[in-house]
Amino acid sequence: MPHIILFTLIVVAGTGGELCVSRAMKVVGEAPSLRPTEVAKVVLRALRVPWMWLGGGMMAVAFFALLGALSIYDVSFVVPVTALSYVAGAFGGVVFLREHVSLQRWLGVALVAIGVTLVFLGKN
Amino acid sequence: MNQKREEERFLVYSSDLTDIAYKMTTCLQSGGSRTKLMTTKKPPHLKTYLLIAVMVIAGPLGNVLLGKGMKHVGELPIWPPLQLLHTGLNIFTSVSIWSGIASLVTFFVAYMLVLSWADYSFVQPASSLAYGIVALLGYLMLGERVSPLRWTGIAVICLGVFVVGRTNPRTTGQV
Numbered sequence: 132m133p134h135i136i137l138f139t140l141i142v143v144a145g146t147g148g149e150l151c152v153s154r155a156m157k158v159v160g161e162a163p164s165l166r167p168t169e170v171a172k173v174v175l176r177a178l179r180v181p182w183m184w185l186g187g188g189m190m191a192v193a194f195f196a197l198l199g200a201l202s203i204y205d206v207s208f209v210v211p212v213t214a215l216s217y218v219a220g221a222f223g224g225v226v227f228l229r230e231h232v233s234l235q236r237w238l239g240v241a242l243v244a245i246g247v248t249l250v251f252l253g254k255n
Numbered sequence: 256m257n258q259k260r261e262e263e264r265f266l267v268y269s270s271d272l273t274d275i276a277y278k279m280t281t282c283l284q285s286g287g288s289r290t291k292l293m294t295t296k297k298p299p300h301l302k303t304y305l306l307i308a309v310m311v312i313a314g315p316l317g318n319v320l321l322g323k324g325m326k327h328v329g330e331l332p333i334w335p336p337l338q339l340l341h342t343g344l345n346i347f348t349s350v351s352i353w354s355g356i357a358s359l360v361t362f363f364v365a366y367m368l369v370l371s372w373a374d375y376s377f378v379q380p381a382s383s384l385a386y387g388i389v390a391l392l393g394y395l396m397l398g399e400r401v402s403p404l405r406w407t408g409i410a411v412i413c414l415g416v417f418v419v420g421r422t423n424p425r426t427t428g429q430v
Contacts, residue, residue: 198321198346202331206322207393207401207409210315211386214412217419236422242415246408253404 137200138212145193146219150227151186158182211250217243306369307381310362314382315389317358319396324351326397379420383413 159177163169177183200209221240224230328345332338346352369378390409393399401409 198325198352199331201318201322202325202328205393205399205401206319206397207390207399207405209322210318210389211405211409211412214386214416217416233422236419239415239418239420239422242418243412244415246411246413246415249408249411250405251408253402253406253408 134200134203137196137203138209138215140196141193141200141213142215142219144189144196145213146216146223148186148189148193149220150223151182151189153186154228155180155182155186208250208254212247214243215247303369303373303377306365307378309365310369310378310382311384311388313358313365314362314385315392317355317362318389319392320351320355320358322355322393323397324349324355327351376421380417381420383416383420386413386416 155177158180159173197209197213218240221232221236225232324346328342328349331342366378366382386409390399390401390406394401
């Protein structure tokens with residue numbers, strides 16, 4: 132199935148984009164207050180972080196890959212498969228951001244993986 | 256002095272629209288991998304349920320409309336470049352695609368709004384319903400055939416996303 136590339140892009144570019152944006156925001160730091168001027172400053176600072184642009188680009192790629200997948204497959208097939216981003220997110224968080232992932236979260240991630248497998252098996 | 260600043264900050268927190276932008280940049284973009292624990296806990300209000308309902312309808316509806324638009328556009332030849340331009344024009348002149356994008360934006364705004372006062376671990380499990388609803392809408396609006404095995408898979412995915420959402424998101428270094 133050559134279109135597996137589209138799903139890989141949706142999940143990997145989507146999750147990667149979120150991780151990049153998350154990383155960028157860690158560089159930027161918290162807004163000192165929530166006044167519009169302060170928030171605007173934070174946004175401007177965020178735009179100067181390369182991670183932010185990388186993240187935004189990856190999210191755009193993921194969106195177009197989603198459009199591509201929807202042109203071929205059923206919505207009721209594509210959207211459940213994109214839940215794989217929970218699996219990618221957990222692994223990405225551990226590997227790239229060294230985050231702690233709880234046992235219960237792993238359990239949920241495992242259930243998502245099983246569900247996606249079933250959706251694939253029940254393709255037609 | 257500090258106390259006063261904190262109070263002022265809390266007031267702005269609960270009412271100002273900029274809060275949404277703030278939340279968007281700090282926690283939502285992470286898609287759950289980095290989330291901020293809410294420090295205030297209140298029982299969920301009617302508007303919380305209302306906005307969650309909007310989320311759970313608008314998100315799947317957006318995806319279904321995108322699907323409808325893309326099915327209408329058909330195969331996507333992207334080579335040579337002129338053909339890519341033509342395909343792009345076909346996609347972005349489609350009413351369904353723009354309705355889908357509008358619906359997804361509605362979903363996103365509702366998500367921001369509700370997260371500006373409700374706990375992530377309360378909102379996220381509710382949004383797991385979206386995976387079931389997208390299949391239901393695909394079946395009803397686009398006449399997709401959903402096999403029993405696919406329904407089962409979708410149900411397991413909903414359960415999994417629910418379990419993931421129930422876990423308390425933790426931030427490193429700050430609470």
